[in-house]
Amino acid sequence: MRGERLYLFYTAVSHALGQTQCMAFSDDGLHFHKHENNPIILHAPDGQADFRDPKVTKIDGTYYMVVGSGQNGIGSVLLYRSQDLLHWEYVSTLLEDKRYGTAIECPDFFPLSDGYVLMFSQMKRRFRNTVFMYGNFDGANFTPQHVQRPVFGPHYYASQSFCCPTGRRIIIGWLYSWAKRPNKKVDYAGALSIPMELSWQRGHFALMPVNEATHLLRKRRTLLLKDTKTIELFLRGGKTVFCCWYRK
Numbered sequence: 328m329r330g331e332r333l334y335l336f337y338t339a340v341s342h343a344l345g346q347t348q349c350m351a352f353s354d355d356g357l358h359f360h361k362h363e364n365n366p367i368i369l370h371a372p373d374g375q376a377d378f379r380d381p382k383v384t385k386i387d388g389t390y391y392m393v394v395g396s397g398q399n400g401i402g403s404v405l406l407y408r409s410q411d412l413l414h415w416e417y418v419s420t421l422l423e424d425k426r427y428g429t430a431i432e433c434p435d436f437f438p439l440s441d442g443y444v445l446m447f448s449q450m451k452r453r454f455r456n457t458v459f460m461y462g463n464f465d466g467a468n469f470t471p472q473h474v475q476r477p478v479f480g481p482h483y484y485a486s487q488s489f490c491c492p493t494g495r496r497i498i499i500g501w502l503y504s505w506a507k508r509p510n511k512k513v514d515y516a517g518a519l520s521i522p523m524e525l526s527w528q529r530g531h532f533a534l535m536p537v538n539e540a541t542h543l544l545r546k547r548r549t550l551l552l553k554d555t556k557t558i559e560l561f562l563r564g565g566k567t568v569f570c571c572w573y574r575k
Contacts, residue, residue: 334412335359336392338379339366346378348394350412364413371396371405372417377430378405382487383412384437386464393421395447397430404434404447406467421445421469427458433485436469439496440527445469446498448484456484457500459532477532481506483520496525497537 335351347366351359371378377397384391392407392415403423407415421436427449434447443464448456457478462471478486478500486500500520521543523534536544544553552559 334383336381336383338381344369345376348378348381348392348415362413367413368392368394368407368415373398375403380433380485382433382435384435386438389466391418391436393434393436393445395431395434397428400429401425402427402429402431402449404431404436404445406436406469419467422447422460422471428452433487435486435488437488437490437496438464439525442472442527443469444496444525444527445471446486446488448486456481457486461527461532473530475532477534486520488525495537497522498525498534499523 331354333353333356335353337349337351339347339349341347344366347370348368349365350362350367352362353359368381371394375396375398378394380395381392382394384393390409390412392409394405394407396403396405401423402425404421406418406421408418409415421434422431422445427447428451430450432448432450434445436443436445438444439461442461445460445462447458449458457476459475459477460469460471461473461475462469464470481504482502483500484503486498488496488498491497499522502518502520521540522537524537526533526535544558
């Protein structure tokens with residue numbers, strides 16, 4: 328959002344140009360118009376074929392865009408910056424590591440607490456698809472200090488975040504598994520997760536359903552107990568595996 332205009336960034340694909348980064352805008356939040364100068368980023372700096380999923384964040388008055396990429400079997404996250412959302416310059420490769428697959432998808436980058444978070448999804452992984460990194464950023468380079476996966480399982484992918492008016496960092500993930508074909512009668516295929524607030528607490532990422540969804544929690548389920556201040560998850564037999572505090 329810039330002024331009264333809403334900007335939408337997306338990856339376009341064509342036989343002639345491959346994957347390119349484009350922009351559309353809306354003045355009413357309902358009707359979008361593709362920008363006349365698309366694509367705003369024609370190709371990756373080294374001509375990578377995998378070049379998709381732009382995410383834009385404003386940091387200290389400058390717009391930054393991260394794009395998922397990969398080349399020669401090594402996944403990477405590319406960083407661009409702009410002052411007007413239309414003209415973008417390549418800054419650096421924010422992350423490059425073959426441990427995260429041949430191409431990185433759906434990256435997100437934003438400040439949190441006293442540091443910065445780089446979040447992305449990994450292709451062709453049965454579990455632990457979403458990686459969260461916490462570290463330092465100097466305007467061009469990101470130095471990760473912690474690598475964590477707070478969401479474990481095959482049905483949480485392509486998570487993206489936004490900063491709400493109260494300053495909370497809210498994350499929503501995609502609940503789908505490429506390896507499993509759902510029954511035609513189900514209504515959850517391609518559904519999104521409940522919005523969760525992300526925070527950095529004592530060297531760890533913490534994810535909790537937003538306060539607006541607290542009323543949906545039941546006080547007791549088979550393996551979950553909720554009281555006035557905490558939510559506790561335990562295994563059969565009574566062993567606690569997760570306990571956290573929440574705000575009413």
